[in-house]
Amino acid sequence: MGILVFSLAGCARVIVPPRDDRPTTVPRESAPVPSGQSPTIEPQVEKPAQKPTPRAVAALELTEQGKILIEEKRPDAAIRILERAMNLYPKNGKVYYYLSKAWLLKDNIVQASEFNRLARIYLQKDPDWASRVEHQRIKIENQ
Numbered sequence: 001m002g003i004l005v006f007s008l009a010g011c012a013r014v015i016v017p018p019r020d021d022r023p024t025t026v027p028r029e030s031a032p033v034p035s036g037q038s039p040t041i042e043p044q045v046e047k048p049a050q051k052p053t054p055r056a057v058a059a060l061e062l063t064e065q066g067k068i069l070i071e072e073k074r075p076d077a078a079i080r081i082l083e084r085a086m087n088l089y090p091k092n093g094k095v096y097y098y099l100s101k102a103w104l105l106k107d108n109i110v111q112a113s114e115f116n117r118l119a120r121i122y123l124q125k126d127p128d129w130a131s132r133v134e135h136q137r138i139k140i141e142n143q
Helices: 054-071 075-088 093-105 109-123 125-142
Strands: none
Touching: 054 075, 075 093, 075 125, 093 109, 093 125, 109 125
């Protein structure tokens, strides 16, 4: 009895697709659009700014009062009010600017310089205020 062996090696053909160097990310698709309708694009809505806390609002009001007292040449009263504002909301850079201004009225260059330094830290991203703070710094240095 003879054995018949068939060899199929070499008969099979392997097809290798050409290499594609493009990224293999799949685009993110939205829900399917029914036929006959065009897809709608949702507008990007900006998140509303966070509402200021009551402490921040109170600090801003006190800062405004301090500014008025400085304009009236009442630095001691302004410093008391501005220190309250600073304690309520220490991230308010304007309070440091006005504290520096009040200390300048009292000819206390050391205190004015320190509050000016703090104002620079908190107001550096606001071009208008950064300019004011820089002018104040120059004024302090020239005293």
